Amino acid sequence: MSTMTAQRNGRDVAPGLSDAPVVIDCRLDQVYYGGFLAVRDSHVQIPKGRITGFIGPSGCGKSTVLRSLNRMNDLIRGFRIQGQVRFQGTDVYDRKVDPVAVRRHIGMVFQQPNPFSMSVFDNVAFGLRLNRFRGDMAARVEKALRQAALWDEVKDKLKASGLSLSGGQQQRLCIARAVATEPSVLLMDEPCSALDPIATRKIEELMVQLKEHYTIAIVTHNMQQAQRVADLTAFFSVDITKGSRTGYLVEAGPTQQIFESPAEVLTKEYVSGHFS
Amino acid sequence: MNDHVAVAAPSAVGAARLERAPFERRALRSLVLTAGVWVAALTAAVPLVSVLYLLIVRGGSRLTLEALTSLPPAGFEMGGGFGNAIAGTVVMVGIAALLSVPLGVVAAVFLAELQPHSQLARWTRFAAKTLTGLPSVLAGVFAYAVVVLTTGTYSAPAGGLALSVLMLPIVVLTAEEAIKAVPRITRDAAYGMGCTRSQVAWKVLLPTALPGILTGVMLAVARAAGETAPLLFTALFSGFWLLEGSHLKLMQPTASLAVLIYNFSGMPFENQIELAWAASLVLVLMVLIINIVSRVLGRPRA
Numbered sequence: 001m002s003t004m005t006a007q008r009n010g011r012d013v014a015p016g017l018s019d020a021p022v023v024i025d026c027r028l029d030q031v032y033y034g035g036f037l038a039v040r041d042s043h044v045q046i047p048k049g050r051i052t053g054f055i056g057p058s059g060c061g062k063s064t065v066l067r068s069l070n071r072m073n074d075l076i077r078g079f080r081i082q083g084q085v086r087f088q089g090t091d092v093y094d095r096k097v098d099p100v101a102v103r104r105h106i107g108m109v110f111q112q113p114n115p116f117s118m119s120v121f122d123n124v125a126f127g128l129r130l131n132r133f134r135g136d137m138a139a140r141v142e143k144a145l146r147q148a149a150l151w152d153e154v155k156d157k158l159k160a161s162g163l164s165l166s167g168g169q170q171q172r173l174c175i176a177r178a179v180a181t182e183p184s185v186l187l188m189d190e191p192c193s194a195l196d197p198i199a200t201r202k203i204e205e206l207m208v209q210l211k212e213h214y215t216i217a218i219v220t221h222n223m224q225q226a227q228r229v230a231d232l233t234a235f236f237s238v239d240i241t242k243g244s245r246t247g248y249l250v251e252a253g254p255t256q257q258i259f260e261s262p263a264e265v266l267t268k269e270y271v272s273g274h275f276s
Numbered sequence: 277m278n279d280h281v282a283v284a285a286p287s288a289v290g291a292a293r294l295e296r297a298p299f300e301r302r303a304l305r306s307l308v309l310t311a312g313v314w315v316a317a318l319t320a321a322v323p324l325v326s327v328l329y330l331l332i333v334r335g336g337s338r339l340t341l342e343a344l345t346s347l348p349p350a351g352f353e354m355g356g357g358f359g360n361a362i363a364g365t366v367v368m369v370g371i372a373a374l375l376s377v378p379l380g381v382v383a384a385v386f387l388a389e390l391q392p393h394s395q396l397a398r399w400t401r402f403a404a405k406t407l408t409g410l411p412s413v414l415a416g417v418f419a420y421a422v423v424v425l426t427t428g429t430y431s432a433p434a435g436g437l438a439l440s441v442l443m444l445p446i447v448v449l450t451a452e453e454a455i456k457a458v459p460r461i462t463r464d465a466a467y468g469m470g471c472t473r474s475q476v477a478w479k480v481l482l483p484t485a486l487p488g489i490l491t492g493v494m495l496a497v498a499r500a501a502g503e504t505a506p507l508l509f510t511a512l513f514s515g516f517w518l519l520e521g522s523h524l525k526l527m528q529p530t531a532s533l534a535v536l537i538y539n540f541s542g543m544p545f546e547n548q549i550e551l552a553w554a555a556s557l558v559l560v561l562m563v564l565i566i567n568i569v570s571r572v573l574g575r576p577r578a
């Protein structure tokens with residue numbers, strides 16, 4: 001599969017980068033918000049059980065690409081794409097596909113911690129109830145909170161409001177909420193940007209643990225973070241030549257290669273801090 | 277060179293004088309304006325305080341258990357009260373709330389979340405805003421035509437419908453604002469979990485917006501409780517209880533505090549006039565309590 005895409009478009013993740021099967025094959029040719037071309041030519045393959053990091057300067061479209069993967073951008077007026085996002089072989093933008101079902105398989109953690117204004121327990125149970133889970137709810141909630149490395153801190157206050165937790169705890173609660181329904185993929189849109197360094201560290205350690213069970217794609221502004229956690233890195237840049245700001249994928253590959261011997265000059269300048 | 281300028285700069289405006297200078301022009305102007313603001317604020321409070329004072333002085337003396345539980349007196353009778361009017365007001369406002377709150381909240385969900393930019397939403401919003409300015413007497417005429425003429429009798433449901441017409445726009449508009457005030461990131465979280473639009477509305481938006489919605493409902497209830505004009509055509513008045521034996525008889529003229537005050541305050545009998553004052557005090561206290569409850573409910577939860 002990867003050789004085919006590589007022949008079709010030079011910007012694809014080159015074949016042989018990862019031995020893991022591809023879970024999401026993102027082939028976005030154009031993404032528009034109304035008449036504004038926000039992103040072009042961004043083809044990324046997200047392999048199973050790995051962490052794929054999206055880096056790049058502000059306005060480069062990395063968040064747009066991430067949010068296109070589970071159709072969160074459908075909520076924005078004027079959004080439309082040309083291209084495909086193949087999730088386990090199915091184009092999620094196919095007419096027959098229900099975006100709600102897509103989001104149940106591809107979970108999301110946002111930039112700002114956004115627990116619901118309900119108890120810690122109800123926050124985690126929310127997705128399970130949504131999917132009419134019949135079983136030991138308490139056990140599943142505990143499992144999710146343990147996976148999110150939050151159980152020890154909240155086991156005595158499961159009935160407290162999710163909003164009463166600290167920022168870092170809230171973000172881990174959101175991760176617990178997302179993993180409770182056991183989605184295949186977890187998208188994280190700058191999950192640490194509202195957190196202090198200690199909370200950031202915890203989330204990063206958590207991500208590395210979570211990749212045993214989940215495929216993760218993360219947008220980050222922090223290049224050290226990408227280096228620390230990501231197995232693969234996709235570098236996006238922004239094209240301002242036509243008077244408009246259009247983001248695009250410059251290159252993607254194993255994190256070490258992107259940071260140490262990138263193929264593109266732009267990437268090299270960005271990762272070494274020379275980006276203007 | 278640059279360093280030199282930076283160091284020298286403060287001396288250009290002289291040494292810093294940090295003490296208060298109360299007679300400087302700016303300070304004096306600030307004092308005058310502050311005093312003006314105080315006077316305006318106090319003046320704005322005068323009507324409410326004086327009305328409350330008058331009501332307590334004139335109505336407080338007749339606010340007895342008898343007044344709260346008896347039927348209104350006829351002509352030269354002594355004693356009596358307005359128990360049936362309290363019951364009538366509660367029943368009619370209750371009917372109005374049952375009609376307007378579910379309809380209004382569901383409409384607000386449509387306006388705020390489902391199709392906020394649709395033509396239907398635009399027109400509904402415009403209609404609701406216009407309806408808030410509707411003279412209340414017209415709500416009465418409307419309910420008279422729809423209910424009184426078709427059923428052939430003045431009744432509590434007719435009064436309730438008239439009041440619900442007045443409550444509906446308040447409920448719709450405040451509920452829409454409350455739902456819109458739910459943060460974008462909370463909505464994103466719900467959609468990100470794989471909620472359908474209706475699940476987002478029922479499981480996340482409404483529970484989160486509940487305090488704000490209840491505030492709007494309470495304000496609408498307070499408004500409806502004090503309305504007289506729409507009830508004159510629809511519920512009229514009655515000297516009897518709604519409850520006859522164990523039967524709730526709604527399809528008959530129904531008493532209300534507002535109409536009782538209107539009727540009794542124009543009568544030449546001291547007893548009735550005293551009762552009108554007491555009923556006014558009760559009505560104001562009811563509205564006050566409703567307002568306080570709405571403020572408590574509307575308080576953001578920690």
